[in-house]
Amino acid sequence: DGGITQSPKYLFRKEGQNVTLSCEQNLxxxxxxxxxxxxxxxxxxxxxxxxVNDFQxxxxxxxxxxxxxxxxxxxxxxxxxxKNPTAFYLCASSVLAGPNYGYTFGSGTRLTVV
Amino acid sequence: GESVGLHLPTLSVQxxxxxxxxxxxxxxxxxxxxxxxxxxxxxxxFIIDIRSNMDKRQGQRVTVLLNKTVKHLSLQIAATQPGxxxxxxxxxxxxxxxxxxxxxxTRLSVLP
Numbered sequence: 001d002g003g004i005t006q007s008p009k010y011l012f013r014k015e016g017q018n019v020t021l022s023c024e025q026n027l028x029x030x031x032x033x034x035x036x037x038x039x040x041x042x043x044x045x046x047x048x049x050x051x052v053n054d055f056q057x058x059x060x061x062x063x064x065x066x067x068x069x070x071x072x073x074x075x076x077x078x079x080x081x082x083k084n085p086t087a088f089y090l091c092a093s094s095v096l097a098g099p100n101y102g103y104t105f106g107s108g109t110r111l112t113v114v
Numbered sequence: 115g116e117s118v119g120l121h122l123p124t125l126s127v128q129x130x131x132x133x134x135x136x137x138x139x140x141x142x143x144x145x146x147x148x149x150x151x152x153x154x155x156x157x158x159x160f161i162i163d164i165r166s167n168m169d170k171r172q173g174q175r176v177t178v179l180l181n182k183t184v185k186h187l188s189l190q191i192a193a194t195q196p197g198x199x200x201x202x203x204x205x206x207x208x209x210x211x212x213x214x215x216x217x218x219x220t221r222l223s224v225l226p
Contacts, residue, residue: 042217101146
């Protein structure tokens with residue numbers, strides 16, 4: 001079945017450490033997105049990419065970095081510059097044209113600073 | 115500023131009753147809307163969508179209503195079941211193919 005896979009499901013980070021969250025999709029979607037979700041809040045866009053080797057900052061990109069070397073993959077690195085990284089991270093993908101371009105989401109990665 | 119929001123953060127309904135979840139948006143240029151359901155610890159799942167040239171769209175046990183005059187979107191769930199317990203998000207898209215903006219969500223609790 002086609003889908004979008006995030007790993008790991010749970011991740012723990014020490015102070016000053018960089019960690020990378022994986023996101024892979026086999027839906028042949030052009031666009032991929034990273035969102036952060038905090039308790040009681042909506043989804044906030046971190047980064048997005050509409051084509052390989054290109055990506056744009058979202059609303060809260062500071063302290064994060066991404067790459068898009070393959071269409072299927074869009075990993076997110078949470079750097080030590082992100083001062084409050086504890087959150088639930090969601091990856092999504094979508095087509096860019098056609099009648100239905102809503103997002104397909106992964107199951108999320110919960111990151112906790114220890 | 116422009117935003118997508120929900121009136122009620124929490125909604126409790128009896129099993130078997132109908133549920134109505136509301137969403138307000140402020141940008142009249144928004145032309146595509148989606149409702150998502152998010153169960154605890156999982157990613158959001160697509161429920162139903164509607165375009166601005168429609169007032170109503172029905173799915174299986176769900177109906178979305180769009181009132182462009184007052185910039186209001188609602189999700190109706192018929193005969194609410196325990197499995198409907200989740201957080202529901204509305205999302206709007208202002209430019210075709212661009213990024214969606216999500217509201218904060220409403221938690222639906224189904225009481226036995």
